[in-house]
Every structure is written in structure tokens, then in C-alpha cells.
Amino acid sequence: MGSLQAFGVILKRFPLNSIIHKSPRFFHPHSSGLCSSSSLAAVTSSSPLWAFDSELKSRGNQVRRIWMSPVCMGRRSCKIAGRKGAQDAKKAKLYARIGKEVVSACKRGGTNPTSNPLLTTLLEKIKELDIPKEIFDRNIKRASEKGQEAYIEKTYEVYGYGGASMVVEVSTDKVNRSVAAVREVLKDYGGKMADSGSVMFKFRRARVVNVKASNVDKDQLLNISLDAGAEDVIEPPEYEDDTEEDKSERYYKIVTSTENYSGILSKLREENIKFETDGGSELLPMSSIEVDDEAMDLNKELMDKLLELDDVDAVYTDQK
Structure with missing residues (x-):
């Protein structure tokens, strides 16, 4: 099963037209079975790739949308490809995590830092890490909004490629939503949820x-x-x-x-x-x-997709 998932992840990276052209016996999976190469060729020869899945659906096939992305070959190219915007993304994750901590602290002890020691501690942390105070003020207001729940911290353990392990840290106000989103990414990008304590x-x-x-x-x-x-x-x-x-x-x-x-x-x-x-x-x-290199590229893509989830605060791996 793991090898099939890895094949699926790699397959997504190549342009569909080139696969069909070079592999006449290629089949595309969808929820109700297999779609033959003749069906794919008929669609892609007359439609752009962005219209591919919708046209197949109109023929009665339930096809899952798969975005095509360039292949990332080798350790160096993968690092270069992933560098752009990495620092901004890291800072955004930090601000989001601090915001969640502020909301949870307000839910537990109120919105006044004078009477809420948790908020006092967070203010010191924000100052210590040079985080804009506007982040604090915005989430104080957010905590007072109707329907806003406290955040719960969860940890998910994951097996990646090549024997690598990962730990996904989540802070969420909807546990069912967060675990479903993590499982969806693992399903699409080849990771596997591990039992608690395994990683x-x-x-x-x-x-x-x-x-x-x-x-x-x-x-x-x-x-x-x-x-x-x-x-x-x-x-x-x-x-x-x-x-x-x-x-x-x-x-x-x-x-x-x-x-x-x-x-x-x-x-x-x-x-x-x-x-x-x-x-x-x-x-x-x-x-x-x-x-x-192949496992490194696949693990990096998996980690990047997990970090894109709003509820995920951090992903750690033992990959060198």
C-alpha cells in the first residue's frame, strides 16, 4: 500500500498529457472505478487541464481534482524551491500560534491582563520575541466574539518516507476538523498516521x-x-x-x-x-x-502541505 501511495505522489508531479502520450495503457483512478486512457485522451485533447476534472464529471465520472506541480529533483533544488517565502510563512505561523494562546487565556481567565496572569505572561513573551502588540490586541477582541471557543492543543504522530518520522503540533477550536484535515493531507501525499507513542x-x-x-x-x-x-x-x-x-x-x-x-x-x-x-x-x-533524495523531496512536500493547514502550528522530523 505504501508503494502505491508513493507512486501516486510521484505521478501527480508530471504533466497529464505527457503521461497519456507515453503510456497508452495508463488509467486514472476515481471514486467509482477506473477511467481508461481513451476517456482521458478524449478529454485532454479538446480541453485545457483546468477543465479536465469538471468535463469528466459531466460524463458521470466522479474524479478527484489533482493539481499538477513541477518535479523537485535532488536535495539542492528542493531547498531552493522551498526557500521563497519561508521566513514570512514561519512568522505567520508564530503570530497565529500566539493569537490562539491569547484567545485560550482569555477564555480561562478573562480579557484583563491585570487580573489574568496567563495574559500577563503572554504579554511578556510577545515583548521578548519582538512580536507586534497589535497581535495581542486583535486576539483579545477576537476572544470576546460570540461563538469563539477556546483552543485545544493536539499532537499527531506520522510516518513519512524512507523511515523518517514526524510530529505534527495542532492548536484548534474544532478537533474533528483538524484531524480530518491532517488525514486528508496524509492520504494525498503519502504519509501514514502512527499510533500514539510510536514516534x-x-x-x-x-x-x-x-x-x-x-x-x-x-x-x-x-x-x-x-x-x-x-x-x-x-x-x-x-x-x-x-x-x-x-x-x-x-x-x-x-x-x-x-x-x-x-x-x-x-x-x-x-x-x-x-x-x-x-x-x-x-x-x-x-x-x-x-x-x-527522493524520500527527502517527498517528505518536504508532505511537511509543507501540513504546515499550510490553519490548525497546524509546527511539524518536526528526525530526517537529517
Whole structure:
């Protein structure tokens, strides 16, 4: 079953016309059975791809829409393809997660920070991470809206390609909606939901500060971090085919305890070292596994699609 899913994921990446032309015996799956190549050829020869599924439906076939995307070949090209907008997406996820925390805190203790210690803590966190206060104010108002429920945190464990494991962190006001959306992505992109505890033991929770490698001298960062009480500084992975652009997107991870976290940030600011404004908490793999380029590309696509879901806050993997 797994090999069929992998084949389906790869198949989606190629233009439909070229597949039909080169594979006269190709069949397209749909909910009521199989659609023969003759039916596909008849449609695609006279219709653009965007009209493909609707025209088949008009013939009585229930076809699931599949978007065609370019093939991402190899580790380097995949990293380059995924870099555009990555930082903006990361920041948007952070703002969304903070917003959910504000709403939940209001639901539990009211909208006044003076009488709600949870909101006071969140205000300190927002200031610490240089997050615009407008995010806080907007979600205070949102928490007061009729019908707005508190958010519940859920964790889903996933098997990816090549033996890689993933943990999907979700914060949602509708659990049934979030789990259905995650399962739909796994169905479409070849992942598999794992039993509770099957994957989580491969990770550990840690407070982490991310620092762009190009913004700091390695030895300087090590000295500053360890002097400030950091537990470890994880160096970014390096690959033989890395370009200068790839190298500019590497990040050091400063691992620290909760007690030392604020001190680390203060020391970095004191030394004028820029750091990423993230949640300050991550799941780190106990050990990393290496997968081939094909599995890496498929896992990246799967993770990207999971992160596109509104309820998903973070996706972690033990893939190297």
C-alpha cells in the first residue's frame, strides 16, 4: 500500500498529457472505478487541464481534482524551491500560534491582563520575541466574539518516507476538523498516521533560540551561549552540493533550559546578534536519520502541505 501511495505522489508531479502520450495503457483512478486512457485522451485533447476534472464529471465520472506541480529533483533544488517565502510563512505561523494562546487565556481567565496572569505572561513573551502588540490586541477582541471557543492543543504522530518520522503540533477550536484535515493531507501525499507513542519517544522538548549562521561567527556564538548557560549549540547540517545561497540559510540552534532562556536572549541582544522570533520551544530529534533524495523531496512536500493547514502550528522530523 505504501508503494502505491508513493507512486501516486510521484505521478501527480508530471504533466497529464505527457503521461497519456507515453503510456497508452495508463488509467486514472476515481471514486467509482477506473477511467481508461481513451476517456482521458478524449478529454485532454479538446480541453485545457483546468477543465479536465469538471468535463469528466459531466460524463458521470466522479474524479478527484489533482493539481499538477513541477518535479523537485535532488536535495539542492528542493531547498531552493522551498526557500521563497519561508521566513514570512514561519512568522505567520508564530503570530497565529500566539493569537490562539491569547484567545485560550482569555477564555480561562478573562480579557484583563491585570487580573489574568496567563495574559500577563503572554504579554511578556510577545515583548521578548519582538512580536507586534497589535497581535495581542486583535486576539483579545477576537476572544470576546460570540461563538469563539477556546483552543485545544493536539499532537499527531506520522510516518513519512524512507523511515523518517514526524510530529505534527495542532492548536484548534474544532478537533474533528483538524484531524480530518491532517488525514486528508496524509492520504494525498503519502504519509501514514502512527499510533500514539510510536514516534514521540524519538524527540525531546527543548527551549531553542535560532541564530542565522551568516549573522555570527561560530566561535563567538559558542562562547556567548555557553557562558550564558546554554546546554548545547547545534550546528546546521552541511551538504556537498550546497551553494553560497544555501549556506546563507543555515541556522544554529542554541538549546537551553527554561530558566536560562531569557538570559540567552538578553545576552544575544547585548552582543547585537540577531535571532529568529519563534515560539522558543521545539521538538528536537534524539538522533537523525539520512534518507535518499527522493524520500527527502517527498517528505518536504508532505511537511509543507501540513504546515499550510490553519490548525497546524509546527511539524518536526528526525530526517537529517
